[in-house]
Amino acid sequence: MYVAVKGGEQAILNSHKLVAEERRGDPAVPELSMAQIKEQMQLAVDRVMTEGSLYDRDLAALAIKQAQGDLMEAIFLLRAYRTTLTRFGETLPIDSAAMAVRRRISATYKDLPGGQVLGPSYDYTHRLLDFALAAEDGVGEPQAACAERPVEAAVPRVTDILNHEGLIEEEIALNDEVPVGDLTREPLRFPAGRDLRLQNLARGDEGFLLALGYSTQRGYGRNHPFAGEIRLGEVAVEFVPEELGFAIEIGEITVTECQMINQFAGSAERPPQFTRGYGLSFGHCERKTMAMALVDRALRARELDESIEYPAQDEEFVLYHSDSVEASGFVQHLKLPHYVDFQSELQLIRSLRRRHDRDRKEAAE
Amino acid sequence: MGAMPKQEIADEEGYSFAYLDEQTKRMIRRCILKAVAVPGYQVPFGGREMPLPYGWGTGGMQVTASIIGRDDTLKVIDQGADDTTNAVNIRRFFARVAGAPTTEATAEASIVQTRHRVPEDPLREGQIIVYQVPQPEPLRPLEPREIECRKMHAYKEYGLMQVSLYEDIARFGEIATSYSYPVMVNDRFLMSPTPIPKFDNPKMDDFPALQLFGAGREKRIYAVPPYTKVKSLDFDDHPFAVQQWEEDCALCGAEETFLDEVILDDKGGKMYVCSDSHYCARRRAEGHRGYLSEGAAEAYAAAVGADAGGANADEEA
Numbered sequence: 001m002y003v004a005v006k007g008g009e010q011a012i013l014n015s016h017k018l019v020a021e022e023r024r025g026d027p028a029v030p031e032l033s034m035a036q037i038k039e040q041m042q043l044a045v046d047r048v049m050t051e052g053s054l055y056d057r058d059l060a061a062l063a064i065k066q067a068q069g070d071l072m073e074a075i076f077l078l079r080a081y082r083t084t085l086t087r088f089g090e091t092l093p094i095d096s097a098a099m100a101v102r103r104r105i106s107a108t109y110k111d112l113p114g115g116q117v118l119g120p121s122y123d124y125t126h127r128l129l130d131f132a133l134a135a136e137d138g139v140g141e142p143q144a145a146c147a148e149r150p151v152e153a154a155v156p157r158v159t160d161i162l163n164h165e166g167l168i169e170e171e172i173a174l175n176d177e178v179p180v181g182d183l184t185r186e187p188l189r190f191p192a193g194r195d196l197r198l199q200n201l202a203r204g205d206e207g208f209l210l211a212l213g214y215s216t217q218r219g220y221g222r223n224h225p226f227a228g229e230i231r232l233g234e235v236a237v238e239f240v241p242e243e244l245g246f247a248i249e250i251g252e253i254t255v256t257e258c259q260m261i262n263q264f265a266g267s268a269e270r271p272p273q274f275t276r277g278y279g280l281s282f283g284h285c286e287r288k289t290m291a292m293a294l295v296d297r298a299l300r301a302r303e304l305d306e307s308i309e310y311p312a313q314d315e316e317f318v319l320y321h322s323d324s325v326e327a328s329g330f331v332q333h334l335k336l337p338h339y340v341d342f343q344s345e346l347q348l349i350r351s352l353r354r355r356h357d358r359d360r361k362e363a364a365e
Numbered sequence: 366m367g368a369m370p371k372q373e374i375a376d377e378e379g380y381s382f383a384y385l386d387e388q389t390k391r392m393i394r395r396c397i398l399k400a401v402a403v404p405g406y407q408v409p410f411g412g413r414e415m416p417l418p419y420g421w422g423t424g425g426m427q428v429t430a431s432i433i434g435r436d437d438t439l440k441v442i443d444q445g446a447d448d449t450t451n452a453v454n455i456r457r458f459f460a461r462v463a464g465a466p467t468t469e470a471t472a473e474a475s476i477v478q479t480r481h482r483v484p485e486d487p488l489r490e491g492q493i494i495v496y497q498v499p500q501p502e503p504l505r506p507l508e509p510r511e512i513e514c515r516k517m518h519a520y521k522e523y524g525l526m527q528v529s530l531y532e533d534i535a536r537f538g539e540i541a542t543s544y545s546y547p548v549m550v551n552d553r554f555l556m557s558p559t560p561i562p563k564f565d566n567p568k569m570d571d572f573p574a575l576q577l578f579g580a581g582r583e584k585r586i587y588a589v590p591p592y593t594k595v596k597s598l599d600f601d602d603h604p605f606a607v608q609q610w611e612e613d614c615a616l617c618g619a620e621e622t623f624l625d626e627v628i629l630d631d632k633g634g635k636m637y638v639c640s641d642s643h644y645c646a647r648r649r650a651e652g653h654r655g656y657l658s659e660g661a662a663e664a665y666a667a668a669v670g671a672d673a674g675g676a677n678a679d680e681e682a
Binding site: 009011012076080082083084086184186187189191316320326328329330331332333336338339340341343345346347348351352355 | 380381386410413414416418421423444448450480510539541543544560564582584608610626640
């Protein structure tokens with residue numbers, strides 16, 4: 001019954017207490033620590049940091065704990081915290097070619113400078129439940145064997161290798177004249193530049209982007225992708241403080257980068273060449289970056305003079321619906337009372353039915 | 366608008382007065398000024414994430430947070446009522462982050478934040494009403510694309526909306542829109558009055574108070590300055606008309622208010638009460654009685670499981 005949502009402050013406070021109780025679960029079971037979440041649920045932390053667009057493993061772990069493991073709720077918590085932070089400025093672009101690589105694979109070349117580094121990956125695990133993990137005394141301290149030689153210091157990007165031959169479009173050069181947009185400060189406007197688009201996709205819901213990326217592969221906006229390269233590792237973050245005037249390293253972050261290589265038949269002005277789709281995330285979010293790269297490429301349809309026929313190519317459709325915080329809020333606002341509107345609709349439908357009955361009666365007479 | 370806060374940090378540790386940082390509030394105030402200067406025009410603004418979900422009033426909250434000062438008194442209603450959970454929650458939020466005095470009395474409030482209703486008591490000059498807006502674009506049901514909608518506003522090309530209303534008349538014999546009924550503001554911009562029932566539309570016209578509209582998820586602010594013409598779309602042979610009830614308020618006997626239908630049992634028993642809870646309580650305190658008169662309060666309480674005495678409405682002030 002609609003009126004049941006009338007209820008005051010006490011109901012809300014009691015509801016919060018119930019949540020706290022459910023979050024804690026059986027008090028006989030030891031409470032989950034933030035360190036445990038941070039260390040043993042790293043991929044959840046990575047996703048929350050990426051879509052929450054705040055690189056802070058501790059806060060992400062706290063958000064996951066507070067949200068009882070509901071990652072969308074955790075993302076929302078992190079966003080609501082992030083929005084209160086002061087923006088000091090922008091860092092220099094990170095240099096992923098200088099990444100301390102932990103994983104680097106290319107699907108386009110068998111062997112290439114820097115080599116293939118499989119690194120930590122679920123790709124070649126057999127998805128069999130590992131009951132050893134369920135043992136009460138845990139799994140101890142598993143240790144991976146050390147490689148015979150270290151990863152090469154220089155691991156050039158596959159797209160740069162292709163670039164030497166001019167077979168792939170040039171990366172859009174950094175233009176200091178045009179500041180990079182920030183959609184957390186300025187509203188999204190259309191047509192959106194690639195800077196805003198990539199920001200939107202980076203914050204976008206993984207599931208939504210995955211489905212859209214998948215749709216391009218199945219024929220709804222096909223653009224022949226190859227995973228040119230996926231790399232995971234640590235990169236330095238550099239910032240130029242105004243009072244210094246030169247760049248200093250302020251920290252190191254883990255990122256996943258995906259460079260998708262796509263076909264392009266060329267146009268009157270441009271020779272046939274490969275085009276790019278790009279994906280980047282905080283932490284290790286491989287599925288997300290691949291989906292992001294597919295969608296980024298699909299959204300370049302207008303720029304590349306391709307016909308726009310499918311959802312993944314439709315900028316307003318994709319960018320307006322990608323954000324899980326916006327989508328979750330608006331879908332769930334249907335829980336709020338709507339009884340004034342509903343009452344209006346009741347009045348209307350009664351009036352329409354009266355008119356309908358009258359018309360039918362008149363027709364019968 | 367309230368005075369600038371003298372003290373930056375509110376009672377809530379670690380957050381700025383009224384939650385938003387000063388830069389953000391300044392940005393939003395600029396957008397509000399622009400919106401007031403161009404009545405009915407949707408001004409894009411850099412909406413922030415709020416600690417409440419999108420769709421629950423984040424736009425209205427950002428507007429309120431930007432204009433509220435230490436001297437302001439805030440009233441928050443949802444569906445016309447002060448005691449619905451979301452209204453209670455938003456009122457608690459501002460009491461917490463801005464230390465704002467709150468009230469349920471429309472006349473005592475300097476700022477009224479509302480969802481889905483305009484209060485029955487008339488507002489006066491100097492007051493501000495802030496509407497929570499889920500979808501600021503009145504043309505959206507007809508044209509999903511933002512780029513197209515903005516062009517239509519720029520060219521004042523609203524034929525599509527007129528055709529849609531005409532199609533209703535052709536199909537149903539009347540305009541089948543009972544809430545979010547589109548209005549023309551200042552003879553220039555087509556505007557969504559937010560999902561208020563069309564019953565409330567006439568109140569917006571020539572309104573003495575400033576009307577501000579905040580859409581958080583869609584990141585738009587718009588405004589209707591005091592004493593501005595707001596006209597509900599209609600046709601000469603199908604003039605705009607508001608909803609009417611065959612009954613009066615069962616509690617206070619009001620004849621000209623928007624009524625909520627309260628289901629009393631599962632056999633079709635029902636009663637109608639004012640959706641504006643403060644208005645109804647005030648009338649009862651003044652001695653007005655509805656047709657259920659003495660038994661009404663009990664019947665109402667039994668139906669909604671709440672205290673329906675309601676005469677003492679200032680519990681939080």
